Amino acid sequence: MEQLLILWESTSLPHFDYKQIIMMFVGFGLLYLAIVRKFEPLLLLPIGFGAILTNIPLAGFSEAGGLLHYIYEVGVSTGVFPLLIFMGVGAMTDFSALIANPRMLLLGAAAQFGIFATLFGAILLNGLPWFEFTLQDASAIAIIGGADGPTAIFLASKLAPDLLGAIAVAAYSYMALVPIIQPPIMRALTTPEERKLPMAQLRVVTKKEKILFPLAVLVLTLILLPAATPLVGMFCFGNLLKECGVVDRLSNTAQNELINIVTIFLGLAVGSRLSADKFLTAETLGILALGAVAFSIGTASGVIMAKIMNRFSKDNINPLIGAAGVSAVPMAARVVNKVGLEANPHNFLLMHAMGPNVAGVLGSAVAAGILLALVGP
């Protein structure tokens, strides 16, 4: 009889809190989005699974001695995993389109307006009784507008670790929603004639330029914005591994096995932050709302900047490509291409949109550095 009681006590049934059950459904929801809807599955699937595991009573995944606890402490609270992901993304990124047309950097800059504008939104939400975002919280939330997962996780781990789970989920969800969020904004801000604009073919970029580019980015960053060097530095390191041509072994490993291993662990660790007390709060709703705002403003800013540049440029600049400035590589560029083809079936904007697209990665890493420098601990 006593044994039966112990057995009953060793099931989850007498220990379940309804909030944990809700969080497990959130986890299953993320798995659904990842598998069926194909929303950024590489991250959302491990995040969803981690969310389920961390909310199991008695299993202790995220308590001292638990698997997810170790992974989180080793890789996320130190900031190591997002930086390694960034290195791998750097080793996968081709900057040719940007080097051939460097003005595209201005579009990547303009799209960061979404980040800084969202700070206001977060503070205004504080007017409502359910919210109490500090400026650090607001900054970590606003970076969702940068549409860059590892940047968001890195900044959140430094500025607002308690919000990390919700911020990461929001960031990856909105990145996956780019094909739904961006087109209406792009169409609203452009005329059909603008969307039809063809662009001049890009020049060929030499290998030497591609090698010198990450070094130039590194030098500018270390002089002007050293707080951004962890992110930008590792990104440039990865890109240099790829472009230098003498360490293909390391470049291949950085963009395949290493990033895959780290992605599995990072996803599980982020998922382990989706505990009921941290996620089932008004803040999470606020974060989701603010993320959407940040994303939309960033898209609009990029398009508007592109319209302005088109007016003052002697070469055509199709305003649609401004939307790619939010990053979300290469999804945003593909969306630009698709909306462009709707207006003009012979106008392939993909390569032209890759310039602002990768510029957006740099732009949001720089924005993260500014926030770290000005409101960081």
Next chain:
Amino acid sequence: MEQLLILWESTSLPHFDYKQIIMMFVGFGLLYLAIVRKFEPLLLLPIGFGAILTNIPLAGFSEAGGLLHYIYEVGVSTGVFPLLIFMGVGAMTDFSALIANPRMLLLGAAAQFGIFATLFGAILLNGLPWFEFTLQDASAIAIIGGADGPTAIFLASKLAPDLLGAIAVAAYSYMALVPIIQPPIMRALTTPEERKLPMAQLRVVTKKEKILFPLAVLVLTLILLPAATPLVGMFCFGNLLKECGVVDRLSNTAQNELINIVTIFLGLAVGSRLSADKFLTAETLGILALGAVAFSIGTASGVIMAKIMNRFSKDNINPLIGAAGVSAVPMAARVVNKVGLEANPHNFLLMHAMGPNVAGVLGSAVAAGILLALVGP
């Protein structure tokens, strides 16, 4: 002269304990089994090498600051390495045969009788003056009957860390000995007619079923047996990575590079537990004996259960496939196939035996969870 003395003192010769020499021969014996006899070489080769290294005087591999000490502390005493191996095994496992014929799970359940029956053996051994197994020790030893390496290592690291080396060596050795241990038991318990029984072809399983299966296992486990979720959860995670079809990058890495890296480290770390004071004891002999008992009982239980099921089933169930319920994937299933072909050269049982075979993995993970819940710390 003094220098010569220092030199002499810096060789192993004046420091050798005869027990260390014996342990090195044990290590070389494991290398022999791995390389020449091809006994589970992926684990036994690193274990054997680790056993040699850890017994070298003055080298300090397993003392504070030594390589094997770090690896053990990071990966085995935390339980991280066996869980990652389990994730990788999950990503390699195809549950089609089981989903097509779910009754096979009963065979995987019956074979766990070997585990629980062995508890008696361990306690009876305490009647002899050389043994003093606690119930925790007995449980960690009994899990050898589960014929699953990472499960045995994980449970031993939690319940009986001092016996971990011997338990791991016994588990992998007996898994390698499946083709020798099982056939006599299988033949003794079945008639030639039974061994000739053909089985109906398995139906095709849809991708959706394969995706939902690991999730169903996870849900049942987290509700009924949360203590088993570290093992079962990571196994299901790996299987979901494989089956979902949207994260092939991660699935490939989990079943190749990541599991290979962890296997190297796990093997070395387990080998580092083969020190003289822990291995050259009567307990080790007891563990080897009990392991063989557990294995044999498990095999017999599986076969007997299959005979019972065959009697009450309208479709034929060849009793041989019950032997595959101990797990030892895919060796046990191959042995079933071989013994079946001896009786009927046209009767290929391999696919039918895969069902109980993978059911055995789940069964022993569940048994480990029960032991953790009821006798765990």
Next chain:
Amino acid sequence: MEQLLILWESTSLPHFDYKQIIMMFVGFGLLYLAIVRKFEPLLLLPIGFGAILTNIPLAGFSEAGGLLHYIYEVGVSTGVFPLLIFMGVGAMTDFSALIANPRMLLLGAAAQFGIFATLFGAILLNGLPWFEFTLQDASAIAIIGGADGPTAIFLASKLAPDLLGAIAVAAYSYMALVPIIQPPIMRALTTPEERKLPMAQLRVVTKKEKILFPLAVLVLTLILLPAATPLVGMFCFGNLLKECGVVDRLSNTAQNELINIVTIFLGLAVGSRLSADKFLTAETLGILALGAVAFSIGTASGVIMAKIMNRFSKDNINPLIGAAGVSAVPMAARVVNKVGLEANPHNFLLMHAMGPNVAGVLGSAVAAGILLALVGP
């Protein structure tokens, strides 16, 4: 206004120390050597990048909480990374040429004279006012003459952690300079007739011999020089993984993904030791000078030993192959082949030089073990 001041304070400009700027130029210089001159790029590129990152003011890469700090503490100060590299190198090394002609080991032994002779040089430098090398420092510096990167890093991490950066840079730089340093010495010590000497073809080596070889090396080391077992043991482990033929999965991973991942981290971590206070010292100049001396003496000793052996051998021994005894695999063997072809365009010495070449790896690991045993902590 205050914000602008904060912004100014958050750039590197008011925080730069001129020494940091010099060190960054050192880092860019290493990148130049790696990318343009192709000097051991697999290590020098990450080292150079790490050197730049670690000298960025405010970024804190090598301070508590910084990425490079974590990597260094986890992998280099524990000695784990060089040992894993050595395992991978073992898994890449083919000892056939040495097993076919075991006398070549004497050339690998002779070339270690460069290491021990350099101890005198380091102590004599102490006569100058700028140097104060301890015997431990001198030993760590002298190992540069072993022409083996991971051995040098491992020994330096144990004997002289403060000099690790300079020693690693010197070791890899001189390994890359083998084609420039060695040929003049080789030509000065040999006559054209000697350089033309053809050598007898090597016999075929069986698989069994190749499996037993690493075990024999391990046994000799663990008996006679246990202090060398971390290095030699992991090297033999890697080689056994390769040769045994039953764990190709593990062997492939050890010589590809695992060594690549560790190389990236090891390079960055070594680079993080190139801080101004540790590198911009007279010691560094001394280390560079002594490294060149060690290398040259090692080369000369190998050639002279080969001349002596040629005199007493019934088979021809081309004295050039003695130069390969310093290790620097396979660069030194290629240089031997090239210099040999200059003298006799039909005389391919590459395979013959591989014997002393791999013998040199063992020789310097043994020398490192001796230094650890006699002057170690």
Next chain:
Amino acid sequence: MDTQMTDQLIEAGVLLAVGMSVVFAFLTLLIAAIHAIAWFCRAFPSAEIESPKSHQKKVSNNTSSTSVRPQIAAAITAAVHTHRHTTLRN
């Protein structure tokens, strides 16, 4: 046989009974779950998640299985091309 061992044997007996019951109960429930899944999949057959191409973003899949195809394609093209020329010349 002393008392302690008797106690331990009783405990082991309880473990055996409880353990095998739970193992059987658990795996029997799993049988039911598999039947339920099979029923569900027959009831709601969706082609949705059967699409072979996954929309992997941001990280191009450079694993051998995918990266080989273009190479093979190019090689085949070249081979067939070469071959046709060869056969034409013959």
Next chain:
Amino acid sequence: MDTQMTDQLIEAGVLLAVGMSVVFAFLTLLIAAIHAIAWFCRAFPSAEIESPKSHQKKVSNNTSSTSVRPQIAAAITAAVHTHRHTTLRN
């Protein structure tokens, strides 16, 4: 609207102004840098680092991309060979 929020909003405004200025300044400098690089590469075109084969030492590159080619080559040879025989026979 209380004072604290006003303060925060002012702070956010400053952050917006400073942040966007720095982002634009930074990326504008980067535009200049790219132009400088392009000028430098036109001024000093070097074939030196364009050599396709890297002198990788000590570590042979066993990645799939390189190891596949010989296999494919062999396969193609075999295929064409087989095919020719087949067509000859037909």
Next chain:
Amino acid sequence: MDTQMTDQLIEAGVLLAVGMSVVFAFLTLLIAAIHAIAWFCRAFPSAEIESPKSHQKKVSNNTSSTSVRPQIAAAITAAVHTHRHTTLRN
């Protein structure tokens, strides 16, 4: 030259003598060991461990070298098939 340096130089001399002796002794013993191994392998030539296929269990080897072959085979089949059709049409 002060006493300390003289002491250190003597110590270095001892290290040199001892070190080179040990290195030579060690590697000479290794020469003997290699000869012993060669003798052993000639004396007991076993075909046992020469079998090319390793019995790898539980972990299927999905490395590129093995997984490529079926793909190539399929591709070749397709290519030859296509080609034959093409040539037939021509």
